[in-house]
Amino acid sequence: MTASLSRRGPNPRGRYHLLIIGAGPAGLVAAQAAVRHGAKVALIERDLLGGTCLNKGCVPSKTIIRTSRLYREMRDAERLGGRVPSGIEVDFAAVMARVRRIRARLSERVSAERLAASGIDVYFGDARFAGRDSVTVEGSVLRFKRALVATGARPLRPPIPGLEESGYLTYDNVFDLTECPRRLLVIGGGPVGCELAQAFARLGARVTLVQDEPMFLGHEERDAAQLLSEALARDGIEIHLDTQTTRVHVEGRDKVADLVHDDVKRTVSVDQILVGVGTAPNVQGLNLEAAGVAYDAAAGIPVDDFLRTSNPSIFAAGDVCAENKFPHIETAAGRIVVENALFLGRQRLSAEVIPWCTFTDPEIAHVGMYVNEARQKNIPVKTFTVMMHEVDRAVTDGEEEGFVKVHVREGTGKILGATVVASHAGDLINEISLAMTAGLDLRALARVNQPYPTQSQAIRMAARAYVASRRTSVRAWLMRPHKAIRR
């Protein structure tokens, strides 16, 4: 039966095997997987199908980043043996038109019509639990055997005096801009802040970037954050690390922010303020109490490793509960929920190898453990580092900035994790993620043949450095008795 489609939604078809609240990456993947298995699925969305990622996050930001990179490359043409085009002028309207065009194109594959055609009952409206096994939406009562809460998150509003009154942008509305701000203050040095600060700087804005921690991307390793700082500075961004924004007010047409670093105070006047300091989980209005689902307004819904909430029939996935807020984690979580909710699966989120990437230039990607995490667990770590300037293809491409670091358990080839800083780090990290997922050690990567020249040779070079170090250790061990004899 093909589900009917209207803004109100179809007539409920009895008790759903899986009811999903939220049509972002986790909800969509779960709905599509469940319906493929023959389950009766309801999907409720109160806003746009595709969620933040498609509509307000990854897709529009990566689109604008690509265009901004183009402008950077034009200005930098001389370095690559080219000639800088005369009169480079940013057409911001064209940039944003491309954002809208690509967003529309990618939205098509998750349209309500397509979902309905695949057998998913799509409802639009605010979902609210009516009990432990039922939800109301737009006056209809939907009953379920299992439910998934995947309502995502919204931009966190920092309690900076005067900020609300002065007005500010977040990833929710920054892609609605019709003209590029001449002066932009970005508050927050996480992935969103860094990516958009760099993109807007390259599109012509004079950007000031304020981060309250001593480094950008707080959880990433120091060398990666250091390289990012230099890259952002090269793009002309005024950087204030370890700095608090203490107050914002309006003076004429300017927004004026007070900044404090230790005991040093300064003010910055801008046309727009963009805030990217994290997200808050969307748990309000769901009446989770009625369903017996525990939650915290700030931290979200606690789940176990099987993504079960305090009500074992209800699962949660994605930004509403996860610590790492990236869409590919959400899709992995969506898959796990279907297995565990419908097929008595015992799949654990912790068993997943989950890489992530910040799409600045250079990109910063990571998978697995950081060195300090391993050392906290008393795991001896050795890191094999290859600088991108050692990689022929990176040199020919003029993309020598960055490195590949592969962390192994000392004395073995077991890969614990890796960090890649490179122009295409988000792609390079996949080879290491694959090895970790398949249980391959670093020695196996040394045997992989690759076309020459490619930037992924950096990974094989790290693997070969590992093999060489093992040979040296073995040789040293073999030489020990000979030394004794010589004495």
Place this chain on the structure above:
Amino acid sequence: MLDRLEHGAFRYFVDAANPENGLVADRSRKGSPASIAVVGFALSAYAVAVERGWLTREDAAARTLATLRFFAESAQGSTSDATGYKGFYYHFLDLQTGKRVWQCEVSPIDTALLLAGVLTAGAYFTGAPSSEAEIRALARDLYGRIDWDWARNGKAAVSQGWKPECGFLHYGWQGYNEAALLYVLGLGSPTHPLPSSSYPAWTATYQWECIYGHALLYAGPLFVHQFSHAWIDFRKIQDSFMREKGSDYFENSCRAVDVQREYARRDPNEYGTYGVDCWGLSACDGPSLGALRVRGRERRFFEYAARGAPFGPDDGTVAPVAALASLPFAPALALSAVRHFLELYPEWQESWQLPGGFNPAAPGADSRGWVSEGSYGLDQGLAVLMIENYRSGLIWKLMRSSPPIRLGLKRAGFRGGWL
């Protein structure tokens, strides 16, 4: 050449010191305040000068005593115009009055460098004269009154500083850095020691990396691999981290030189000025030209900053003293580099004081590019101590017999070798 370089570097402390209070200017530029770290180097250099015949023992003792008396008698307190707090001192002091300048921070690391000099003086002046007895007593007092534990601010590891205006600074130490000396002194205190747990808290962010085929505990700037080594002989002694890796901090500094040299050979940013005899990325003065287009490439030339290899930052600036101070670790390589510097800039042989930095890729007074004006006290102090350690091991020997150093190393988990 080494004797002239060492003597030339030492002359900085004669020229830049205020004999009334023993404070020494941070750099030779007129109006420079004193740096307490530079005073620490000066106090150690006086012992070298006596042994080398550049100062009489009485003169060196008098200079040392003036310095220690100043620090013992200067105001300690939480007010903003004091000289120090909790036994620590402000990083920069007015050369004449000894009061805090530039609204700078109470600095644990710079106080540690100062105290290393104080303890060197205490270990060197062991004679009977009352001046030498007073030096020993003051050294004990100054060391004993430092509240090292306060500097943790209740956390696991030591803070980078404190200001009366805002309290403890927010940034912490990440990765291997020059703080080994700080932790050893803090752990060895007889009065207010750091807890033993602070040392592993500091080393928790270490990274053992294989870079260009060299396995080492990574730190980018060379001074990190040198400052603590100016006083502590790390040969063949190991903490638990180095035991695990089968290395020691001295060997680690040798490998850091190899990485720097390899980076310079590769010259990834195409400055065209580095080479196997032109290396030394470290904390140093810089051209401070901001963004500039040079030979078709956009360059950014920094001011005084910690440069490092291979992760940067790198603006083409070389710290010549960083190569010279590598003498104990890689004598042939260091000497070869210094000879190369002196061929490029023969006028440095007038004073035999290496400048705070040079950068042939940055516009300067002539075709040889930018050269830092004057001298920096830290550079000259590091040069004196590392040359002397290479030549005679004097400072290392003195510190090997220093009870706080021995106790601090043991409490940090060091074993083996001379310990």
